[in-house]
Amino acid sequence: MSPIAMGGPALFIGTDTVYVALVRPELDPADPGVRLAAEQAGVSPEEFAGPGxxxxxxxxxxxxxxGFELPGARDIEADDFAEQLQRSLAAAEPFTAEAGNFLRLEARPAGDAWVVTARVTPPEGHEDGAAPQTLELGALPAAELLADLEEFRRALA
Structure with missing residues (x-):
């Protein structure tokens, strides 16, 4: 389960100490923190929360x-990535899955788990051209990965 509470669909891959998460945050205009931030910004809570x-x-x-925003990313692309991961996990062979040019997962089976490496490339203009990063996500239980993917795709539907 994700340690990230974003309010919208979130695909969390990793552990509590090392992870990547594809998220579409949604702010609740009724949340007191959102209301205060909107007041400070001089806009309505609904305008501050945006379309999510x-x-x-x-x-x-x-x-x-x-973290970084993914300009132009859409629900259909997130769903396609999740579906690609589901198919690859079901094939039970080493694979590489890509989400645009910002995330590539390389995985290989290890018993009832998958050893996953994430290669993250921030978009141009992110934090003065932050360099690509490689994160070793470790051995992740196959059943949990598949359940998380299914839950993520349901949240998008």
Missing amino acids: NVWALMLDEGGEGD
């Missing part, structure tokens, strides 16, 4: 969290 259709990629490795 901006995708982001979050990552963390040993407390060194980062």
Whole structure:
């Protein structure tokens, strides 16, 4: 289960200490924090919360969290990525899956788990051209990965 509470669809892959997460955050205009931030910004809570259709990629490795927006990313692309992962996991052979040019997962089976490496490339203009990162996500239980993918795809539907 994800340690990230975003309110919208989120695909969390990893552990509590190292992970990548594809998320579409949704702010609740009724949330007191959102209402206060909107007041400080001089806009309505609904305007501040926005349409909730901006995708982001979050990552963390040993407390060194980062993340970036994915301009132009859409629900259909997130669903396609999740479906690609489901098919690859079902094939039970090493695979590489890509989400645009910002995330590539390389995985190989290891018993009832998958050893997963994430290669993350921030978009141009992110934090003065932040360099691509490689995160070793470790051995992740296959059943949990498949359940998370199914839950993510249901949230998108």
